[in-house]
Amino acid sequence: MNECWNFFKYANSNDLNRINNLFKKNKWLSKYNQSYLKEKIVKKECIFESGVVITFKLVKEKIKIGNINIEPNNTLLEQIIRENLELRNTYAHHVLTKFLNCTIGNTYLSVDINNYRAIRFYDKINMIKQNEYISKVDKKKKIIFIFKKKL
Numbered sequence: 001m002n003e004c005w006n007f008f009k010y011a012n013s014n015d016l017n018r019i020n021n022l023f024k025k026n027k028w029l030s031k032y033n034q035s036y037l038k039e040k041i042v043k044k045e046c047i048f049e050s051g052v053v054i055t056f057k058l059v060k061e062k063i064k065i066g067n068i069n070i071e072p073n074n075t076l077l078e079q080i081i082r083e084n085l086e087l088r089n090t091y092a093h094h095v096l097t098k099f100l101n102c103t104i105g106n107t108y109l110s111v112d113i114n115n116y117r118a119i120r121f122y123d124k125i126n127m128i129k130q131n132e133y134i135s136k137v138d139k140k141k142k143i144i145f146i147f148k149k150k151l
Contacts, residue, residue: 004102011041011048019046019053022081028115029079031138040078051083052095058104065110066133068144074105080118096125100147107147112140119143 011019019037023029040046040055047054055078063070070076077099082092100107111118113132127145135142 008047008098008102009049010044011046011053013038013041015048016041019048022053022083023079026081028112028118029081032079047095047099049095050091052092053079053081054095054099055079056099056103065108066131066142066144068108068131070108071105075103075107077107077109092121093125100125103147103149106149109145110135110142111145113143114140 016034016038019041020034023032023037037046037055045056045058047056057076057078059070059072059074059076061072063076065076080092080096107127108130109122109127111122113119122145125147127147130144130146132141132143134140
């Protein structure tokens with residue numbers, strides 16, 4: 001990791017209940033349990049800043065999502081959620097932009113094809129649609145996005 005990772009506020013054990021409640025209330029993320037979130041916090045793979053939660057993984061071994069191979073030295077954004085969705089603010093955009101600027105390699109994510117709000121958000125931040133696939137886990141159609149790092 002580079003030094004810009006030091007400028008994030010990472011979630012800690014005191015934040016776990018608050019983050020878990022956010023996930024439980026969200027129809028797209030309610031499947032994730034508290035032990036999953038606790039593990040992400042312990043591994044420092046959970047940012048909690050300005051009411052925005054980002055969980056991620058720095059790819060160390062090649063992984064496959066749909067028919068896309070994600071090589072080592074890239075980043076997988078797993079979830080992003082923010083508190084108070086009824087309030088119109090740019091916190092998620094700000095925290096995600098900061099995250100994308102710090103990540104190693106390109107950043108990939110997968111989103112349910114029916115999650116229109118998320119898809120619009122990823123389009124706004126110039127993520128590129130790569131492909132569609134059917135998830136083996138929940139048998140739902142997903143879209144893979146990539147944010148290409150400018151060299």
